[in-house]
Amino acid sequence: MSSPALGCVADDYTGGTDVAAALRRAGLRTVLLFGAPPADMVVSDCDAIVVSLKTRTAPVDEAVAVSLAARRWLVEQGVSRIYLKYCSTFDSTDKGNIGPTVDAFLEAGGAALTVVCPASPEHGRTVYQGHLFVGDRLLSESPMRHHPLTPMTDSDLVRVLGRQTPQPVGLIPHEVISRGGDAVRDALDDLKHRGVRHVVTDAVGDRDLDAIARATAHLPVVTGAAGLARATGALLASDAVAEEGDTQLPEGPAIVIAGSCSAATLEQVARARRSMPSYRLRPESKDMIEGALRWLEAHLGDGPVMVYSSAPPEERLPDSAELLEQALAAAARHAVELGARRVVVAGGETSGAVVSALGVASVVMAAEEDRGVPWVLTSGVPRLALLLKSGNFGRPDLLVRAVDAT
Ligand SMILES: Nc1ncnc2c1ncn2[C@@H]1O[C@H](COP(=O)(O)OP(=O)(O)O)[C@@H](O)[C@H]1O
Numbered sequence: 001m002s003s004p005a006l007g008c009v010a011d012d013y014t015g016g017t018d019v020a021a022a023l024r025r026a027g028l029r030t031v032l033l034f035g036a037p038p039a040d041m042v043v044s045d046c047d048a049i050v051v052s053l054k055t056r057t058a059p060v061d062e063a064v065a066v067s068l069a070a071r072r073w074l075v076e077q078g079v080s081r082i083y084l085k086y087c088s089t090f091d092s093t094d095k096g097n098i099g100p101t102v103d104a105f106l107e108a109g110g111a112a113l114t115v116v117c118p119a120s121p122e123h124g125r126t127v128y129q130g131h132l133f134v135g136d137r138l139l140s141e142s143p144m145r146h147h148p149l150t151p152m153t154d155s156d157l158v159r160v161l162g163r164q165t166p167q168p169v170g171l172i173p174h175e176v177i178s179r180g181g182d183a184v185r186d187a188l189d190d191l192k193h194r195g196v197r198h199v200v201t202d203a204v205g206d207r208d209l210d211a212i213a214r215a216t217a218h219l220p221v222v223t224g225a226a227g228l229a230r231a232t233g234a235l236l237a238s239d240a241v242a243e244e245g246d247t248q249l250p251e252g253p254a255i256v257i258a259g260s261c262s263a264a265t266l267e268q269v270a271r272a273r274r275s276m277p278s279y280r281l282r283p284e285s286k287d288m289i290e291g292a293l294r295w296l297e298a299h300l301g302d303g304p305v306m307v308y309s310s311a312p313p314e315e316r317l318p319d320s321a322e323l324l325e326q327a328l329a330a331a332a333r334h335a336v337e338l339g340a341r342r343v344v345v346a347g348g349e350t351s352g353a354v355v356s357a358l359g360v361a362s363v364v365m366a367a368e369e370d371r372g373v374p375w376v377l378t379s380g381v382p383r384l385a386l387l388l389k390s391g392n393f394g395r396p397d398l399l400v401r402a403v404d405a406t
C-alpha cells in the first residue's frame with residue numbers, strides 16, 4: 001500500500017473543505033479530518049489527507065503547537081509533502097498565525113524557503129505586485145476590511161507578513177511568473193541564496209498557479225489557498241479520477257446555521273429569509289440560546305429552517321463573537337437531536353464551532369454544491385450531510401438551493 005503523497009494542514013474548517021474539494025477535483029483520493037487526529041489514528045488508501053484545524057484566530061503559540069502536531073502526524077502517515085492552507089483573503093491579525101506557522105513548518109521540514117500564495121483566481125482572489133485583490137478591489141477596500149475577527153486593512157502581503165515574522169520576505173512578480181515554471185524556479189533559487197524564507201508569488205490566473213506548482217514541486221513545504229493546492233494536486237494525480245463511494249445525501253429535515261457576516265453571506269441569508277422560517281440570534285437578549293432551542297422545537301420538520309446571527313457592521317454587538325458561536329453550535333446540535341439530517345453552515349469559525357458540537361472527526365467527500373463548497377457526509381449514526389460554506393463563497397441562492405427551499 002502506498003503512502004499519501006500530500007498532507008494538508010488547514011487553519012479552519014471551511015478552508016479544509018475548500019482545499020479537500022480542490023484536491024478531489026484534481027483527481028486525488030482525499031480524506032478530510034476535523035480537529036487534531038489522535039496519535040494512534042491511521043489513514044490508508046488515499047492520495048491526500050487534509051487535517052482541518054481551528055487555528056486562524058487562536059493565540060500564536062497555540063496555533064503553532066497544534067499545527068506542528070498535525071504536521072508531525074501527517075509525516076507519520078508517510079506523506080512526503082506538506083501543504084499549509086490559509087484563507088484566500090489571508091485572514092489574520094498583525095499578531096497573526098500565518099508567518100509563525102510557516103516559520104515553524106520550514107524549520108520542522110528542514111526547508112530553506114517556501115512560497116506564500118493565497119491567490120485563488122476562480123474565486124476572484126488574485127495577487128499582483130504582492131497586493132491581494134478581491135475581484136476588482138484591493139483586499140483593504142473589499143468587505144474584508146469589516147471582518148468581525150480578522151479585519152484586513154492592508155493589501156500588501158509582503159508588508160502584512162513582515163509584521164508576522166522576523167524572517168526575510170521576498171516577492172516574485174508577475175513579470176517572472178508569466179515566463180513559466182523554470183523562470184520561477186530560478187527566481188526561487190536566487191532568493192534562497194539571498195536568505196529569503198517567505199516568497200510571496202504573484203498569480204492572476206490558473207496558468208500562473210500551474211507554473212508556481214511546477215517550480216515548487218521539489219519543496220517539502222508549500223503554502224497557499226486552494227488554488228495552488230489544486231495545481232499541486234494535478235501534478236501529483238495519476239490518470240485515475242478520484243473514486244466515488246456512496247455519496248447520496250441522507251433524507252431528513254434541513255437547517256441553515258449562519259454566523260458569517262461577509263457580504264456574500266449577508267446576501268445569501270437575505271434570500272434564505274424570504275424562502276424559509278428563520279430565527280435571528282440577538283446577543284443582547286439574556287435567554288438567547290434557550291429562545292433559539294424552543295423556536296427550533298416549534299419549527300423544525302415542517303420544511304427547512306434557518307438560525308442566524310449574520311449582520312452588517314452597524315448592527316453587530318462588539319465582543320459577542322464567541323457567545324454567538326456557542327449559540328449557533330447549540331442550535332445545530334439541538335436540531336440534529338430533533339431529527340435534522342442536512343446541516344448547512346455559513347462561516348469558517350461558525351463551522352468549527354458546529355462541527356465540534358456535533359462531535360464529527362472525519363467525513364467522506366461528496367459533490368460540490370458551489371465551487372469550493374462540497375457536501376461532506378459523516379460516517380456515524382445518524383449519518384449527516386454537512387455543507388460548510390466559507391463566508392465569502394457561493395452564489396446568492398446557495399443556502400436556499402442547499403436545503404431545497406426553492
Ligand atoms: N451579529 C454579530 N455580531 C458580532 N459578531 C458576530 C455576529 N454574527 C456573527 N458574528 C461572529 O463573526 C464571526 C464570523 O466568522 P466566521 O464564522 O469565520 O465567518 P467568515 O467565514 O465570514 O469569516 C464569528 O465568530 C461569529 O460568531
Ligand SMILES: O=C(O)[C@@H](O)C(=O)COP(=O)(O)O
Nearest residue numbers: 014015018087088348390391
Ligand atoms: O481560502 C478561502 O477563501 C477559504 O477556503 C477559507 O479559508 C474560508 O474561510 P472563511 O471565509 O472564514 O470561511
